[in-house]
Amino acid sequence: MAHDTTKRREALRESLIGLAEAQVRADGLASLRARTLAKEAGCAVGAIYNVFDDMTGLTLAVNGRTFGRLGKHVSDAVAKVADAPPTERLVAMAIAYLEFASANPNLWRALFDVEMSTDRDVPEWYMQELGRLFAIIAQPLSELHPDPEPGEIDLMTRALFSSVHGIVLLGLENRISAVPRERMEGMIEFLLKRATAT
Template sequence: MTAKRDAKREDLKGRLIEAAQAHIQASGLAGLRARDITADAGCALGALYTAFADLDELILHVNSITLARLGAALEQEAIGAAEPRAKLKALAKAYLGFARDNRMAWKALFEHRMAPGVAVPEWHLAEHAVLIQHLVEPLAQLLPARDTPDLLARARTLFSAVHGIVAISLEDRFIGLAPTDLESELLGFVDTMVSGLETERE
């Protein structure tokens, strides 16, 4: 009996995640309502709160799927690049491509905020940290004398810079890059940064 109940609960969670994912992909977090999600999932409004603590927890699970897809895209793009410059440029290109192709889901990763006083669960923070780890290996090749904390700090700086360029440009901010220039300028930025790191190493 317990196994049957658990299976039903997992099925409900899956339908709710799928429905929330579709809403976020279509229109982002703005206007996301529990009532719409449960209607699309074919369940009562209260059923959401038997599967998840609240709407925020459901969004975290959708974002978890997006992070896994983003991580896979980064890994796939960089798999054939052994040299650190090529790998970092491949990662930047993959990040831009994913953001372009999955705009709303990608934005939800950075726009979602927990309720005041509620911390982001450790499991979800760990998933975000995986994105930084993709940068640590090529940075370690460029800066072999640096220890892990320094490499992590540099990786966060690089990620923030690339994310900022992508986000400002895709949001059509007046200081952002034109779509025709964005990829080449982004890769040029990474090139310049790597050249600086090579000089620093020497």
């Protein structure tokens, strides 16, 4: 009996993540509502909170999937240029990041728009997913800087990620301050080549 309950709970969890993912993909994170999800999943609203502590927990689960797909997309792009110089690999992964964000704008935005209370720890698995993405960036940086100061590679990794992220974010905003889409790849390449010049 306990085994059946665990299986039903896991099935509901996977169903809710899938439904939430579809909702975020279509209409953005702000559209996510417990009542709507419960109706689509064929369960009571309270059942959602038997599986997740709150809607933030569900959002983090969706984001975990998105991080996984983003990491794979970037890794696949780097694999295609595995023998290229480090800067070219950094450019390839940054363009892959842009491609993923362009193809999945709402899911991509949800990675950074999730609201976390100050007294809540970010789940370890979530930080591991982000760490995997940063590790992909750090590898070519380590080749460019074989004898870094302590913490220097991590700092460069986060600085370059933030810079590329900013270009992508502004480019996808479609506002007056937006970067034209056709110039985004050139700006990213310019930034990375200048930033990694030795």
